[in-house]
Amino acid sequence: MSNKKLEDLDCPWCGRGASLDITGCRFVLCPMSGRYIDIILDAVKQVDTRKIWHTTDKLSTIYRGKRIHVTDAVKACFVNAYQQDVHMVMEATFSKGCPGDTDADSFLSEDNVLMNQARIADKHFPVLCKFAFYPMGMDDYIRHIAHIANLAIERGVYLESSHYATVLQGDVHDIFDYFDEVMKYAEQNISHYILEATLSVNSPTK
Amino acid sequence: MSNKKLEDLDCPWCGRGASLDITGCRFVLCPMSGRYIDIILDAVKQVDTRKIWHTTDKLSTIYRGKRIHVTDAVKACFVNAYQQDVHMVMEATFSKGCPGDTDADSFLSEDNVLMNQARIADKHFPVLCKFAFYPMGMDDYIRHIAHIANLAIERGVYLESSHYATVLQGDVHDIFDYFDEVMKYAEQNISHYILEATLSVNSPTK
Numbered sequence: 001m002s003n004k005k006l007e008d009l010d011c012p013w014c015g016r017g018a019s020l021d022i023t024g025c026r027f028v029l030c031p032m033s034g035r036y037i038d039i040i041l042d043a044v045k046q047v048d049t050r051k052i053w054h055t056t057d058k059l060s061t062i063y064r065g066k067r068i069h070v071t072d073a074v075k076a077c078f079v080n081a082y083q084q085d086v087h088m089v090m091e092a093t094f095s096k097g098c099p100g101d102t103d104a105d106s107f108l109s110e111d112n113v114l115m116n117q118a119r120i121a122d123k124h125f126p127v128l129c130k131f132a133f134y135p136m137g138m139d140d141y142i143r144h145i146a147h148i149a150n151l152a153i154e155r156g157v158y159l160e161s162s163h164y165a166t167v168l169q170g171d172v173h174d175i176f177d178y179f180d181e182v183m184k185y186a187e188q189n190i191s192h193y194i195l196e197a198t199l200s201v202n203s204p205t206k
Numbered sequence: 207m208s209n210k211k212l213e214d215l216d217c218p219w220c221g222r223g224a225s226l227d228i229t230g231c232r233f234v235l236c237p238m239s240g241r242y243i244d245i246i247l248d249a250v251k252q253v254d255t256r257k258i259w260h261t262t263d264k265l266s267t268i269y270r271g272k273r274i275h276v277t278d279a280v281k282a283c284f285v286n287a288y289q290q291d292v293h294m295v296m297e298a299t300f301s302k303g304c305p306g307d308t309d310a311d312s313f314l315s316e317d318n319v320l321m322n323q324a325r326i327a328d329k330h331f332p333v334l335c336k337f338a339f340y341p342m343g344m345d346d347y348i349r350h351i352a353h354i355a356n357l358a359i360e361r362g363v364y365l366e367s368s369h370y371a372t373v374l375q376g377d378v379h380d381i382f383d384y385f386d387e388v389m390k391y392a393e394q395n396i397s398h399y400i401l402e403a404t405l406s407v408n409s410p411t412k
Contacts, residue, residue: 026336026370028404030236030295037410058411059336059404062369089236091297091404093338095370099348105369130232130265132299134340134400141343142305163268163311164232164301164400194340194370196402198234198265198297204243205264 018101023067025074027092028060029081043081047073048116051109064106067183075176076116079123090199097192127175129168129199136192148182224307229273231280233298234266235287249287253279254322257315270312273389281382282322285329293408303398333381335374335405342398354388
């Protein structure tokens with residue numbers, strides 16, 4: 001623990017910003033089972049991370065790289081962790097463009113060939129998802145949020161608007177495809193965004 | 207599922223806004239144990255919710271009301287769910303001021319007497335927390351974020367800055383006191399904010 005002021009620290013608010021095209025995701029897997037350690041470690045281990053930068057700490061796993069490879073890897077980790085008999089939640093923060101981001105801790109692959117998609121393409125299961133999108137530093141952020149909610153309706157993954165979130169429902173691939181579409185839109189229209197999602201599978205609540 | 211456009215729906219982006227002083231929190235408890243259903247239901251049931259509006263759906267529990275009563279209730283639910291031998295994660299979105307919020311679904315108690323604090327005050331355990339704060343609709347949002355990170359340093363709960371989050375560490379009461387302090391600052395300085403936190407206890411990772 002430190003009692004220094006933030007200006008003295010190597011912090012993400014010091015206004016450097018990344019010059020590279022880095023999308024990132026920090027996520028936590030929560031399988032509600034006594035076997036959670038094996039489920040998490042196996043899932044993380046099975047992800048092909050050759051086209052992204054990655055690290056796992058006590059709180060979460062972080063992937064950084066090209067948008068499509070980050071989405072591919074996070075989806076793969078979630079699909080790998082899925083067990084038919086286990087209620088599981090994943091909390092994921094996708095982000096790009098933080099003024100305090102750096103070029104460090106990243107790997108940008110030149111090509112667009114997804115490393116995990118082929119191996120998980122045939123695995124399907126329904127996901128319920130609490131979703132929020134935050135465009136930073138803009139007066140008219142609500143316009144972008146409305147556009148992104150409409151995208152969910154168009155893609156058939158919109159269930160309802162609720163307090164502090166949009167609720168999405170759909171096959172795991174459709175949910176992650178939507179995330180990728182949202183981030184593609186954001187890259188073109190918003191300098192700094194956060195996509196915050198909490199995904200749930202096999203909830204015992206009817 | 208709906209194929210209507212969002213303008214046709216009763217949605218949170220329709221620009222009404224609440225006229226009442228409503229802070230809210232939507233949170234998910236994830237005890238990584240085969241006993242998760244009992245742990246969650248017992249924890250939720252034990253919270254004294256007489257001074258807030260509350261509902262629990264398939265995805266999460268929502269509390270809405272006066273800031274101090276919402277913080278008190280969320281902390282109580284987390285403390286109630288804590289088990290010495292169970293790794294648990296709570297994902298919580300606190301928010302106030304969304305232009306699409308409504309006065310509905312709220313209860314604003316007149317007094318400031320906390321309903322849960324006395325019963326949980328003696329329960330202490332260390333928490334590791336991924337924390338992010340999003341001031342919406344402002345050019346200079348980074349200034350507020352830096353102020354809030356400095357508050358964490360001053361209060362001794364700041365561990366480090368990391369990709370897409372500040373990492374907090376401290377006793378459960380210090381962590382929630384910090385959240386409340388952040389939201390108090392936000393009420394005075396920011397029209398719409400989101401405080402996003404993922405709290406972790408008893409992680410087996412060293």
